[in-house]
Amino acid sequence: MPERLSAREILALVTDEATFDELPGTIRNPTADGPLGWQGYDASRARAAERTGEEESVVCGTASVAGTRAVLIAFEFGFLGGSLGERTGDRLEAAYTHARAHRLPVVPLVATGGSRMQEGMLALTQLQRVARQSALTREAGLPQIAVLRDPTTGGGWATLGAGADVILALPGAQVGFAGSRVRPPDADPNAYTAQAQVAAGSADAVVRPEELRETLGCWLRLLTTPAQEAPVPHALGTAALPDTGWEAVRRARSPERPRAHTYLDACFTRRVTISGDRCGGTDPDGMLCGFGERDGRSVAYAAQTGAATRPSGYRTAARLIRLADRLDIPVLTLVDTPGAANDAEAERQGAGAAIAEVFGAVAAARVPVTTLVIGEGGSGGALALAAPGNTWATPDSYFSVIAPELAAAILKRPPEEVEATAGQLRIRPQDLVELGVVRGIVDTTGHPGS
CATH class of the missing domain: 3.90.226.10 (2-enoyl-CoA Hydratase; Chain A, domain 1)
Incomplete structure (x- = not known):
């Protein structure tokens, strides 16, 4: 005792x-x-x-x-x-x-x-x-x-x-x-x-x-010491843009690519984490949430880690965004997931409702929300964390309505056409800028560009 x-x-x-x-x-x-x-x-x-x-x-x-x-x-x-x-x-x-x-x-x-x-x-x-x-x-x-x-x-x-x-x-x-x-x-x-x-x-x-x-x-x-807005972190990986859609996918999936922990450590001088969705679940392998200090001021963060995000991860992110909004603290989200977890247990845990919570929290936020896509942007499970009109991308990232392999399967295409399908989806960072999906591509010096 x-x-x-x-x-x-x-x-x-x-x-x-x-x-x-x-x-x-x-x-x-x-x-x-x-x-x-x-x-x-x-x-x-x-x-x-x-x-x-x-x-x-x-x-x-x-x-x-x-x-x-x-x-x-x-x-x-x-x-x-x-x-x-x-x-x-x-x-x-x-x-x-x-x-x-x-x-x-x-x-x-x-x-x-x-x-x-x-x-x-x-x-x-x-x-x-x-x-x-x-x-x-x-x-x-x-x-x-x-x-x-x-x-x-x-x-x-x-x-x-x-x-x-x-x-x-x-x-x-x-x-x-x-x-x-x-x-x-x-x-x-x-x-x-x-x-x-x-x-x-x-x-x-x-x-x-x-x-x-x-x-x-x-x-x-x-x-109690909010910043005015969340910064756009500079890119920590390669500076060169991918030539093809499939190259963008390979880079984003590379195990050598910097992940959320690295970006958060580079962005903040200190940070603390919130844990759990208050509904019986945590997702430490898929979502990192908390508050960080930068230049003496606070920014909230919700960062995907590269794994499939569990329902509890989405609910924790929604909790974080709502709390930050009440306290007038700006929010930084880092998008990096092949998609939402879609196994049977995730469905039983309310995957759809959990993702809807995050969409709603971002949409309703009165504080500035800034998003950086640092790796894979897999479908709605990634888009839920993305700020409309204020999303940026790194050179080693992609954003897609669906994974190229799954797109090819749905279209009944043979495996050898997966790479071509990736190109048709226009998922490279520069494609996303041209389509108006993201505002720009950040470089390794911290200067966002178009």
């Missing part, structure tokens, strides 16, 4: 020294043993206060985290299991209201067992208050970054935790809607861990305590 830090200890761990200013707690007229008259409830609260030194299960305030100011909400698990009651809801609402009034990001440091039984349904309805405050903060264009501590269960996980834009977790933390005392007797305990939630796409990363301040500070900087 990981070490359980108190609210004050986790605040000291993540905030810059002497920067935490606690927000005043809302005073609610007490009733004997709470709203339900639960016998012994007052005594339980008094013991919790004496044991922890806190008046409620959350401590809220403002502080700097590696130089970026934020509102922090730290749960005190020692106070009745970090449970939510009416007074907890008062404090949470006040914290979110303060964040919106002062244009500050919100960082819930969650450690809770759920809603407070001694307050019955009045405690459970605090989740609706929290959800409302989170929604208003989202509409205000302010980021929310949750840190999951041990344990994070029940409604606290289903609102403050899972409802955040970015979710970080401490190693070994128990994370799940069902707490250990209410799970089925045959439940696999490994499914209720921070690592399992990251693997399932429900959280973004596990962060060691000693790295938490710097990691959280990096996220806060990147989500």
Whole structure:
């Protein structure tokens, strides 16, 4: 079991020294043993206060985290299991209201067992208050970054935790809607861990305590310092244009050609990744999504890696684009895929709907979206990430309505006519410029041309 830090200890761990200013707690007229008259409830609260030194299960305030100011909400698990009651809801609402009034990001440091039984349904309805405050903060264009501590269960996980834009977790933390005392007797305990939630796409990363301040500070900087627009990266491969369509295909498929990792490392001085579609899936081999820093400003990126993209990859990209749009951060997309995964499992996972999500996210984005085709542009699975009117290509790329081999098969042509079919499709970078599909071809010096 990981070490359980108190609210004050986790605040000291993540905030810059002497920067935490606690927000005043809302005073609610007490009733004997709470709203339900639960016998012994007052005594339980008094013991919790004496044991922890806190008046409620959350401590809220403002502080700097590696130089970026934020509102922090730290749960005190020692106070009745970090449970939510009416007074907890008062404090949470006040914290979110303060964040919106002062244009500050919100960082819930969650450690809770759920809603407070001694307050019955009045405690459970605090989740609706929290959800409302989170929604208003989202509409205000302010980021929310949750840190999951041990344990994070029940409604606290289903609102403050899972409802955040970015979710970080401490190693070994128990994370799940069902707490250990209410799970089925045959439940696999490994499914209720921070690592399992990251693997399932429900959280973004596990962060060691000693790295938490710097990691959280990096996220806060990147989500609050947007660039004006995304750059067009310069080409990293060959500078010469292909003579034929089939040559364009061979170059794009070459294992020596630079891939997304290389382009992202060259474009950004630092970057962080989001992981998962929040629907139970990840696609680390097919899609890279996150935020990068360039010249001190932030750009969001969704980059295909050269493999067939899975439905979870498309959903993660859509999540990234929608988040960037809310935070006014421009988006860079890198197109490089032979196409969307089309196996039976991909169909069962909703490939069509997932691709539609990305088309819709790009189409609806109010922030600038810039696209560079760095390799294969395979059909609609590639086009979904392409910005209409702002797509560029490298010399070692192609974009096609369908792979030349499949086009020849559909047309009932023999294999020896595949190369000629590639030429007929007009898929070379220079063909794409002439057809008006892309704006231009970028060279190795970073200057886009036509």
